[in-house]
Amino acid sequence: MCRIFGHFDAEATPHELKAVAAMQRHGGPDAQTQVLGSGWALGNNRLAIMDLDGGDQPYTLGKDIIVVFNGEIYNHQELRHKLAARGHHFADSCDGSVIPALYAEYGEAFPEHLDGMYSVAVVDLRGEPTLVLATDDVGMKPLYYHWDAALRHLYFASELPALLSFRNVPASPWEAGLDAYLATKTPFGEQTMFEGIQVLPPAATVRVTRSAGMRITRRDVSGGQAAHTDGAEAAAHLLSTLRTEVHRLTMADVPVSAITSGGLDSSFVSALAAEKVTDLHSFNIAYTGTWPADERHFAREVAERNGTHHHQVEIDPASFPGMLSDVVWHLGQPNADPITLSTYALFAAVRDAGFKVAITGDAADELFGGYDRIRAAVNAPAGTDWVPAYVNALAAVPRTLRDGLYSSDYRAFMAVSGSSADRIAAHLRASTADTMETLTDFEIGSRLPAYHLRRVDHLSMAASVEVRLPFCQPGVVRYARALPRSLKVTGDQGKKVLYDAASGLLPDSVLNRPKQPFTLPITAMLQPGQALMDYARDMLSADRLRRRGQLDPQRVDELFRTQATNPGDRSAMAIWSLLVHELWLEQFCGPTARAHAEHSGGGALGATR
Incomplete structure (x- = not known):
């Protein structure tokens, strides 16, 4: 690497x-x-x-x-x-x-x-x-x-x-x-x-x-191999394929570790890795204090079942403002998923524990229909247009809200240049394949590399850690592409064949739990009195926004008032996304960008092991 x-x-x-x-x-x-x-x-x-x-x-x-x-x-x-x-x-x-x-x-x-x-x-x-x-x-x-x-x-x-x-x-x-x-x-x-x-x-x-x-x-990599239509046969084949790939990806001349979030995908990979790696070390991240959607107990159950040496990593939310600057720098461009902070801190802990390689469960949702937006689209009644809701679900800030945040000059510019959301919608509507195949192609070909894989690569390598991804192996991807919809999405359940393949290898609590994202509880952390909220207010000041000219300072201020009085995911994600974008502009495109680059380069040299 x-x-x-x-x-x-x-x-x-x-x-x-x-x-x-x-x-x-x-x-x-x-x-x-x-x-x-x-x-x-x-x-x-x-x-x-x-x-x-x-x-x-x-x-x-x-x-x-x-x-x-x-x-x-x-x-x-x-x-x-x-x-x-x-x-x-x-x-x-x-x-x-x-x-x-x-x-x-x-x-x-x-x-x-x-x-x-x-x-x-x-x-x-x-x-x-x-x-x-x-x-x-x-x-x-x-x-x-x-x-x-x-x-x-x-x-x-x-x-x-x-x-x-x-x-x-x-x-x-x-x-x-x-x-x-x-x-x-x-x-x-x-x-x-x-x-x-x-x-x-x-x-x-x-x-x-x-x-x-x-x-x-x-190169043409879209063609799928022949896949099973029987659920039991498909699950058995997927288990065999994944086991082969995970075992192969544990081969290295340095120790290999596993990331275990407590969800299906990473837990499944960890279980298979533990079959091959003696005294496998597993890592989970959580936050000091009490926050929604804490998964550490699920990860602990998986570790105990697999017999891994488990590391529970904890980070203090008070450190997030300082950490965010490093995260945005290593990514090189904005990524609005709050999971970036967790990812950065987690791989730093993996490195500090002495590991250069970590195996993860990334990409399973894209392959096997694990996201809510995919299930909603494939379950849409015949003749209805599922595209607008799907495209809006991709957004950091819903269209009606983001259009209102723009300055009049930027709205005029966008009216001429056109929205990327409209281009995505046109691309999806132009597909002649069925809905499941159309979405699988888009999720794997467009969203996965841009939104997911670059984030994992940059934030793991920031800590000198190589991430290996069994679900991205060609044999797994080809098989997933070829599976019929019924083995991916059945009613409200996604990743059906993956759950069936993992049955017997994971605790029932993990197999039967509701799906939740491995991410930062951003809505709870962007509230008055929290360090992240104060930092966001400073970075998104009216003077800064007026100088940039793309956002309406008054409308952004309304976002903060809404989040302070009636906190919710919609306003919290909008504030977070604008904060990340402003920090990126300051680091890379502002008058002090060159000095920041020289400082960051020196810091990277000093921080390596």
């Missing part, structure tokens, strides 16, 4: 490259390497997980194929045997060392042979200098880039603060970004909150040359 960066057909000083590396050293504290050529450079920050004494990057084949790699390749042993039979030799047993030979054999088709999570950069000097980039099938390892089409300059990095350390990469806010963010909690698709900065989509292969410019192609 690593962080990567570089440029192609462009220029950057050695000092710039060191600054980029420093900005993401937390994600790779074990080694930092760079290689430079005429008009190109590749760099790597290494978090040593496999072959601790080997694995030096860049990986090379002769002098003409140079590779840097972020992620894990789970089928590297099989690939090594096949490539060795073709005459290739390997200096070590690290998973990424197979990539140069694989590229030499298959060219741009090399990602089709990889099973894992990854972003890869290859410089090929055998003819016209060529850069090839590739991302994994679901987007577990993001790669951000700035492409200047006129000059044909490309800069890329695993994290946004690192990318912005290149002097030719501007930090200008995307004007439509505020509405896109409030409509979906973080921008979906390839556009980031920065003008001119994109993120590669899942299953992308990129080719860049001076003569042809930049070309992005998408």
